[in-house]
Structure formats: C-alpha cells, structure tokens
Amino acid sequence: MPTLRPRHLPRQRQPELELDYARPTSLGYEAAEDIGMLRCLSHGFPTPLARWHFHDEYELHLITATSGKAFVGDWIGPFQPGHLVLCGPRLPHNWVSLDLPEGGVPERDLVIQFRHEPIAHAVEMIPELAEVMPLLERSRHGIEFFGLSERAEAHWRSLKQARGLQRFAAFCDFLGDLARCTDYRLLSSVQMQSDERDTELDRIGVIVDRISGDMATPFSAAEAAAELGLSESRFSRLFRRATGNTFTDFVNRVRINRACHLLMETDRRVTHICYEVGFNNVANFNRRFLEIKGLTPSEFRRQTEHRFGRH
Known part of the structure; x- marks a missing residue:
C-alpha cells in the first residue's frame, strides 16, 4: 500500500540539490582522496542515488541494465541499456526503471562527474582543450x-x-569521442545553434533574450525586424539561421518550454499556465504543446510525477 503524504506537508516539486556530504563510499562513490578533477560512480537499482536531483558538476550517464523512463530537465523519454546522456551543471535528472526484476539489479548506471572550472581554466593555457x-x-x-x-x-x-595522469588522459580521450560525435540530440527544445561569429547573429540573440524574458507580451517578427533595423525577410532568414526555427515556431517552443517548468514545479491550473506563458487560446496551447512535446499538458504533468521514482 502506498505511503500517504501527511496533509500538512506540501507536495514535493523541486529537485534535490546534491552536495559532497551526500556522497558516501557506501553508496558507490569514490573516496575523496582517490579523486582529482573527476569521479567515477557505478550503482544498481533501486538505490537512494536515483532521485529527482541536480548538482554543480557535469554528469555523463550510461545505462547498462533495465529500461524505463528518463527525466532530464523538462524532457521525458524512454531509456534502455546503452542510453548515454551528458547533463550540464544544475540540470535536474532522474532515471526510473519500469521493468525491474525481483531483487533489483546490481549495476544499472555508470557515471562520471566533473566540474567546469578546471576545464575552463585549462583551456586558457592549453588551446587543444x-x-x-x-x-x-x-x-x-x-x-x-x-x-x-x-x-x-x-x-x-x-x-x-x-x-x-593516466586517468586524465583517458578522460580527454572520452571527451574527444563525445565532442566529435555528430549523432546526438539535445533534450531541451530551444537553443541558439549557430557557432558563427556574426554580429548580425549576435543581434538575434538580443531578440531571443527578449522573447524568453517577456513571454506574455505579444511580439511579432515585424516588430523584431524593425527593432533591429532589418527588413522582415532579412530578419526571418537570420533568425532561422541562428535558431533553426521560424520566428513563430521559436516563440511557441520558448512558451511551451516555460509551461513545462510551471507544470512540473507548481500546482497552477493548465488554463492559468496557458495565459501566463503568452497563449491567448487554450485549444491552441494544447495543440502546440502536443506538437512539440508529444503529449498534452495534463498528461505531461501526470508523467512528471514519476520523476521522483514513485509510481
């Protein structure tokens, strides 16, 4: 029988912040004296380590057993053995196995955690990095x-x-494989994807920031183009080049992305969230959400409850 949550306690919505004191060797972590800039970790399932959480380190996560549902930020999707994901700092995540044999499995996750600062500092002196x-x-x-x-x-x-040094060399070899891999997907739906150093593309970034910062205020491609002193057709070409989306599609994706966070982290009604993120029609909101996320807002909210590992 499921444990009932006391009525006076609020529903858990936020991911747990993982700090070093919560990383004992008894759970599979390497001893502090045995690690340098990175740590390796393996664990089975179930385990206290598998929960909706985030931390300051990057985490490279490989699943070796079982299948189930993965939660990375506002992304929900299936996983099976061979599932390989790199999560950036403070990106919440959890993997919940749904086909667990009786007694669990001794090894499900192979993990590498590392911090940003050592690499960023090293790049200043070692251009190859x-x-x-x-x-x-x-x-x-x-x-x-x-x-x-x-x-x-x-x-x-x-x-x-x-x-x-042997561990650092092996780590660089691994990072090199990941950096050269072209068969990947980003699990978040909105991003600036151009690496070109183009001043006009930098100006598009200003528009992207405005869209992200004020979703409720209507803002058209014509207004954005005028703000940058560009023709609408020139602006549209640049915007697609910078984001991979038309202006309208990008705005919809930003709004849906924000709606996902509100659905996960608050108890606000779907209709309230619809208007808060800038849609003025609930039917259109539901339709766009389904197109982008593959499920309705209500179903998304129901599924995200599993990110805590409770079914």
Whole structure:
C-alpha cells in the first residue's frame, strides 16, 4: 500500500540539490582522496542515488541494465541499456526503471562527474582543450548520444581503473569521442545553434533574450525586424539561421518550454499556465504543446510525477 503524504506537508516539486556530504563510499562513490578533477560512480537499482536531483558538476550517464523512463530537465523519454546522456551543471535528472526484476539489479548506471572550472581554466593555457567547449555548452540542455554505448562503457571502465595522469588522459580521450560525435540530440527544445561569429547573429540573440524574458507580451517578427533595423525577410532568414526555427515556431517552443517548468514545479491550473506563458487560446496551447512535446499538458504533468521514482 502506498505511503500517504501527511496533509500538512506540501507536495514535493523541486529537485534535490546534491552536495559532497551526500556522497558516501557506501553508496558507490569514490573516496575523496582517490579523486582529482573527476569521479567515477557505478550503482544498481533501486538505490537512494536515483532521485529527482541536480548538482554543480557535469554528469555523463550510461545505462547498462533495465529500461524505463528518463527525466532530464523538462524532457521525458524512454531509456534502455546503452542510453548515454551528458547533463550540464544544475540540470535536474532522474532515471526510473519500469521493468525491474525481483531483487533489483546490481549495476544499472555508470557515471562520471566533473566540474567546469578546471576545464575552463585549462583551456586558457592549453588551446587543444577548446575542442570540448561547444560540447559542454550544449550539455546545458542535456545531450543524448547514439552509437557510442560500447565505447562509452570501455572508456568508463578504463577511467575507473586509472589514477593520476593516466586517468586524465583517458578522460580527454572520452571527451574527444563525445565532442566529435555528430549523432546526438539535445533534450531541451530551444537553443541558439549557430557557432558563427556574426554580429548580425549576435543581434538575434538580443531578440531571443527578449522573447524568453517577456513571454506574455505579444511580439511579432515585424516588430523584431524593425527593432533591429532589418527588413522582415532579412530578419526571418537570420533568425532561422541562428535558431533553426521560424520566428513563430521559436516563440511557441520558448512558451511551451516555460509551461513545462510551471507544470512540473507548481500546482497552477493548465488554463492559468496557458495565459501566463503568452497563449491567448487554450485549444491552441494544447495543440502546440502536443506538437512539440508529444503529449498534452495534463498528461505531461501526470508523467512528471514519476520523476521522483514513485509510481
């Protein structure tokens, strides 16, 4: 029988912040004296480590057993053995197995955690490391890689056994494979995807920030073009080049992305969220949400309840 939540306690909505004191060796973490800039971790399922949480480190996560539902930020999707994801700092995540055999499994997750600062500082002195920076920037959205599971597991096991310079070299080799991988997808739906140093594209970024910062105020492509002193056709070409979307599609995606967070983190009614994120028609909101997320807002909210590992 499920445990009843006391009426006076609020419903849990926020992810748990994981800090070093919550990383004992008894749960599979390496001892502090055995790690440098990165740590390797393996664990089975069920485990206290599998929960809706976030932390300051990047996390490279490989599933080796069971299948179920993955939650990365506002993304919900299936996973199975070979599922490989890089989560950026403070991006909430959890993997919930739905086909667990009796007694659980001894090894389900192979994990590498590392901090941003050592790499960012090293790039200033070692130009070759700059190759990984676009990868790390993309990871803010969560990256799922395809076709790398066997190599990823081999990399992880090499890292686990190595120490010192040998471990760092193995880590660089692993990062290089990820940086060169072209078969991936971002798990967040909105992003600036151009790496070109183009002043006009930088100006598009101003418009993107405005869209993201004030979703409830109507803002048309014609108004955006006029604000930048561009013709509407020129603006539309630049905007698609910078974001991969038309202006209207991008606005819808930004609004739906925000709606996802409100559905996950608040108890506000779907109709209230619809208007708060800038839609003026509930039917249109439901339709756009279904197109972008693959399920209705209500179903999205129901499914996100599983991110805590409770069915």
